[in-house]
Amino acid sequence: MTLLALDPQTQLGQPLVLGIIEGSVYGLIALGLVLLYKSNRIFNFAQAEFGTIAALTAYFGYNGSLFGIPWHMPWLVAVFVGILLGTLSAVLTERLVIRPLFHQPKVIMVVGTVGVLLASIAVEYLVFPTKDTASLPSVTDVGLTDPAFRVGFAGYNVAWEQVLTLFVLIAMALGAAAFFRYSRQGTAILAVSQEPTAAATVGISISRVSLLTWTLAGFLGSVAGIVSIGGAPLLVPGIMTGTALVGGITAAVLGGVTSMPGAFVGGLLVGLVHQYTQAFFSFPGAQNVMVGLVLLIVLLSFPRGLLGSET
Amino acid sequence: MTAVAQAGTQPGTETVVAGSHWRLSGTGIAARGLAYLGLAVVLFLPWFATDFSKTCSLAVIYALMGLSLNIVVGYTGQLSLGHQGFLGLGALVTANVVFQAHLPIWLAMAFGVLATTAVALVLGLVALRITGLYLSLITLVFGSAISSSLFALARFTDNNSGVKISRPSYLADNGDWYLVCVAVLLVIFYLDYRLTVSKVGRALLALKENERVAEAFGIGVTAYKLLAFALSGAIAGLAGGLYAFRGELYSEKDFQDPNGFTLALLFVVMCVVGGLGNRLGVVVAGLFFGLINELLDDLFYWHAVRSWMQHVPLLGSYYDSDVKASYLASLIGALLLLQTLIFNRGGLGAQLRPIARWMTGHRFELHDEGGSGPAAVEGSSVRA
Amino acid sequence: MALLEVEGLRTGYGALPVLQGITFSVEEGETAVLFGLNGAGKTTTVNAIAGLLPAWEGQVRLDGQAISGLDAPRVVAAGVGLSPEGRRVFPALTVLTNLRLGAWTRKRDGKKAVEEAVEQVFSYFPRLEERKDQLAGTMSGGEQQMLAIGRAVMSRPRVLLIDEASLGLSPKLAQTVFEVVSKINDDGTTVLIVEQNVGVLPYADQALIMEKGTLTYDGRGAELEKSGDLRKTYLGTS
Numbered sequence A: 001m002t003l004l005a006l007d008p009q010t011q012l013g014q015p016l017v018l019g020i021i022e023g024s025v026y027g028l029i030a031l032g033l034v035l036l037y038k039s040n041r042i043f044n045f046a047q048a049e050f051g052t053i054a055a056l057t058a059y060f061g062y063n064g065s066l067f068g069i070p071w072h073m074p075w076l077v078a079v080f081v082g083i084l085l086g087t088l089s090a091v092l093t094e095r096l097v098i099r100p101l102f103h104q105p106k107v108i109m110v111v112g113t114v115g116v117l118l119a120s121i122a123v124e125y126l127v128f129p130t131k132d133t134a135s136l137p138s139v140t141d142v143g144l145t146d147p148a149f150r151v152g153f154a155g156y157n158v159a160w161e162q163v164l165t166l167f168v169l170i171a172m173a174l175g176a177a178a179f180f181r182y183s184r185q186g187t188a189i190l191a192v193s194q195e196p197t198a199a200a201t202v203g204i205s206i207s208r209v210s211l212l213t214w215t216l217a218g219f220l221g222s223v224a225g226i227v228s229i230g231g232a233p234l235l236v237p238g239i240m241t242g243t244a245l246v247g248g249i250t251a252a253v254l255g256g257v258t259s260m261p262g263a264f265v266g267g268l269l270v271g272l273v274h275q276y277t278q279a280f281f282s283f284p285g286a287q288n289v290m291v292g293l294v295l296l297i298v299l300l301s302f303p304r305g306l307l308g309s310e311t
Numbered sequence B: 001m002t003a004v005a006q007a008g009t010q011p012g013t014e015t016v017v018a019g020s021h022w023r024l025s026g027t028g029i030a031a032r033g034l035a036y037l038g039l040a041v042v043l044f045l046p047w048f049a050t051d052f053s054k055t056c057s058l059a060v061i062y063a064l065m066g067l068s069l070n071i072v073v074g075y076t077g078q079l080s081l082g083h084q085g086f087l088g089l090g091a092l093v094t095a096n097v098v099f100q101a102h103l104p105i106w107l108a109m110a111f112g113v114l115a116t117t118a119v120a121l122v123l124g125l126v127a128l129r130i131t132g133l134y135l136s137l138i139t140l141v142f143g144s145a146i147s148s149s150l151f152a153l154a155r156f157t158d159n160n161s162g163v164k165i166s167r168p169s170y171l172a173d174n175g176d177w178y179l180v181c182v183a184v185l186l187v188i189f190y191l192d193y194r195l196t197v198s199k200v201g202r203a204l205l206a207l208k209e210n211e212r213v214a215e216a217f218g219i220g221v222t223a224y225k226l227l228a229f230a231l232s233g234a235i236a237g238l239a240g241g242l243y244a245f246r247g248e249l250y251s252e253k254d255f256q257d258p259n260g261f262t263l264a265l266l267f268v269v270m271c272v273v274g275g276l277g278n279r280l281g282v283v284v285a286g287l288f289f290g291l292i293n294e295l296l297d298d299l300f301y302w303h304a305v306r307s308w309m310q311h312v313p314l315l316g317s318y319y320d321s322d323v324k325a326s327y328l329a330s331l332i333g334a335l336l337l338l339q340t341l342i343f344n345r346g347g348l349g350a351q352l353r354p355i356a357r358w359m360t361g362h363r364f365e366l367h368d369e370g371g372s373g374p375a376a377v378e379g380s381s382v383r384a
Numbered sequence C: 001m002a003l004l005e006v007e008g009l010r011t012g013y014g015a016l017p018v019l020q021g022i023t024f025s026v027e028e029g030e031t032a033v034l035f036g037l038n039g040a041g042k043t044t045t046v047n048a049i050a051g052l053l054p055a056w057e058g059q060v061r062l063d064g065q066a067i068s069g070l071d072a073p074r075v076v077a078a079g080v081g082l083s084p085e086g087r088r089v090f091p092a093l094t095v096l097t098n099l100r101l102g103a104w105t106r107k108r109d110g111k112k113a114v115e116e117a118v119e120q121v122f123s124y125f126p127r128l129e130e131r132k133d134q135l136a137g138t139m140s141g142g143e144q145q146m147l148a149i150g151r152a153v154m155s156r157p158r159v160l161l162i163d164e165a166s167l168g169l170s171p172k173l174a175q176t177v178f179e180v181v182s183k184i185n186d187d188g189t190t191v192l193i194v195e196q197n198v199g200v201l202p203y204a205d206q207a208l209i210m211e212k213g214t215l216t217y218d219g220r221g222a223e224l225e226k227s228g229d230l231r232k233t234y235l236g237t238s
């Protein structure tokens, strides 16, 4: 019955496109999570929140006054400052919370990241008291790209900023893969994650590698925040955690938690599950339930994730 | 009597008088009696203030949630980030049983407990296969999935308007309901104590230390893990029932993200700040975090700070006077959490331990035995 | 002046002392063997020399320069290489990458020098060359031991510390490893090797014996071999 009523454009094409775009954000969050999982063997529950910090900062830099100072930065500058601040918050997290908990059980370190998440949201509310609904303009809104531009794909038209999200994800994933394969620092991160003692005996500074890892993760989280919040109507404290944390962690787990390509694929998968669920089911919370079921089934049947390789 | 410190074998039991190597003096008993009396009076005081007692009920419910989560986090060592799901489920079932089936309040709460216990058992089954980080993820997803789906069904929300229920007339006053909450907390607190000193408690501890070793000693991992989850779920369901009748309303919004997620994190904060596995610490932390919002909002200087901020040259033009105290509260919570993790792993419980031991008829000793601090220093008793 | 000097070294874990103040030195170009029962503190000693464990008291000097107080990366850069206990190779990286990581502190020497060092390691352990693209974690225990020693050599250390070279190896393979270590020594590297296996004695210029955190014997290897008493007491052989 439902099959007869199927509308190929809105039920097949549109979810495909929207799913890939939505999934790109999860993929970006998952990349950062995988990176930190490799080095610390934990999930960083504050990962998505670095993105909120970046987006909020960019918003205040671009749109006007914070602390009474009318900043009015050019869009690109504001975004840069946002990413800088988001990354900085990851660096601070590493120095103030992760470092002191280095030799504690993993559960303790994870709870530490939960504390960072909670503190971040609270600070966002206290420092960025938004009176009205805020929103960060996207590349198109500020005229950097042609607003009339549309990509026709699977019977659905996509705007520039949406394509951009996917491009950014692809670029970041490729960048991360190349970083681990070819760069000295990337290899050092892998070495520390596999055998910290041996890494120290060859002369790698564990503390510097840890800082580097968190810096990169903060950068990835910040970029995720900018691309997913840019152009979205609502920017409030905690928004990235609310919209992308669960999706991001699920994506990372589906991809095997230590695999960069896995994070990429996992992200797109979660995005697609979300969008197709929305197209076919209408009960409240259907998306969350479906993602939860997928996660549960995957974890029960492949405890190491779908693509559990150490790359 | 003068307490004679006898160097001798310390009996391993916690029994107060019998078998103990020193005896309580008459004044000792009197002093402790007074302390208990004082505690009872303090617990009873909110009863006089209707509005405040409603806040206090919430604090007691938080304390119950602390005990519930403590069983999972503190006793079995698994992190749950979805306990708001159990609280909400308890509230949902209790409220709807009263509203739709018109059953008496206590029966409705029993159904609430049954429902959460059953769901917790299912989660416990999952926890048999999936542990550690992955389990914490599963609980996170569980909390957000159940609250956004089941909790929001029109069937259970009186067509999205919220289920209004009322307490029986003999409990109509907020103060009376507060006393009910306190009574429940005391009973659960005692049962939790019985649990930890029982065979089950020791088995759980062994499991937390090392599952495989425990299994080698013939401790059935499966049964005990399920039991822990079931107990945790049952307490949360009870808390949910108390919650529903406290506000005489079930509204899914209380448990849905972002509120729900904040709640889940708050429960974790309570457990850690209270001291993982430490019953008393967790309860005190729960009470503290239940009250802190209200207290901060009412605090004179918070108002003063806010109105003062309006007049600061640069900040003032931007400062939003509506910034809620709850954000300040969650900042305090987060900072306390991190402080506890990094500097003071025993949590509040370790600080309260000397007092708790004195109250249960031991000497007042500042040393921290069995805590997470350095090994106990012998003979550092302060006074009897 | 001896190349490696340890003087009054005291250290331990947390508040628990393990080394009670030990003093010894190793001459340049020699091979010293450190014997001792399980838990005597051998690993603690070499880890403290390598900077993995801070010294509470006393000093470690390399060619007259104090290296105690430096962290592990600086100790490596100063010229001390450690092949740690339990052959800690990087399991999910290839043999070649493992070796290259051994030259982490030699960034300034350039790629060419590193490749030469890799070739040198391959000449010591031809087996590693055959398996250079294999993931280290999938190699046999003996091969991993070779890799761990090879990796420590990659930093061109003046003093090479090897903790338990022969653990879990067949007597024949252990002999091979000792021979390679002796070759490394002949090529100019001073060696301090922790051992339980007396088969290493013929290669040792100097022998040290530890007991409960203190040094109880310090003499020439040949003498220890001759004095049957010591062998009986400390090594349980006769």
Ligand SMILES: Nc1ncnc2c1ncn2[C@@H]1O[C@H](COP(=O)(O)OP(=O)(O)OP(=O)(O)O)[C@@H](O)[C@H]1O
Pocket: C013, C016, C018, C036, C037, C038, C039, C040, C041, C042, C043, C044, C045, C085
């Ligand atoms: N990380 C640690 N924490 C606490 N104590 C330790 C630690 N490592 C070693 N010890 C203790 O220090 C003492 C010396 O240990 P060490 O590893 O140096 O012995 P060893 O001589 O290398 O023994 P083996 O031959 O078994 O390797 C032992 O009593 C051991 O229990």
Ligand SMILES: [Mg+2]
Pocket: C042, C043, C044, C085, C163
């Ligand atoms: Mg050893």
